[in-house]
Amino acid sequence: KQEVTQIPAALSVPEGENLVLNCSFTDSAIYNLQWFRQDPGKGLTSLLLIQSSQREQTSGRLNASLDKSSGRSTLYIAASQPGDSATYLCAVGGSNYKLTFGKGTLLTVNP
Amino acid sequence: DAMVIQNPRYQVTQFGKPVTLSCSQTLNHNVMYWYQQKSSQAPKLLFHYYDKDFNNEADTPDNFQSRRPNTSFCFLDIRSPGLGDAAMYLCATSREVSIQETQYFGPGTRLLVL
16 A cells, blocks of 8 residues: 655745755555645645656746655755745555545745 | 635534535546545545546545536535544546546635534
8 A cells, every 4th residue: 555755744944945845655656746735724736747757847946856766756945935835745646546645744934 | 717616615514414515627527536634634535436437435434425417516425424524625626537637626625513
């Protein structure tokens, strides 16, 4: 059974800092990996989708990397802003089409 | 230009009183999903519809049912809510049942059981 772990559970940084969020998964036989953002009391917004054949994806200040063999992904946020404050969830897609989510990292960017 | 809409955004119900949550989509996607997300937990898939075909997760309690009367709408019925059913309920859609497809999520309905 696939398990997804996100460390740290919470992270607080000053504005302007570059930061890395980590995601690990136990079964490397994945089809893809997605990073989502969730604002308090809201739904999920897809940020980046990395197919299993890819190593990384970039969108603006966000860069996500994937290392299937080691079961790890990172989400790099450059020049963080207070508006980046949210919970970031990692989800792994397996052969059964289902997404397995981690519990998320709560990010707070302080002005 | 909301694509996945959930109503209501907040729902308060009494212990044991049936409640229905609603999801609609303007994407014309074939697949609609319902997830349950408890506080500080990962979203958990309850079931999904591919068109009119219903697919239940093995560990979804019988207390949870779903209806999809047409492509655009999907309902989550909780027959006898317990205190443990208080959670955020997320609806999502995708074009096909394929892991290559992105799932689009609605804003969620937060359910409180008194």
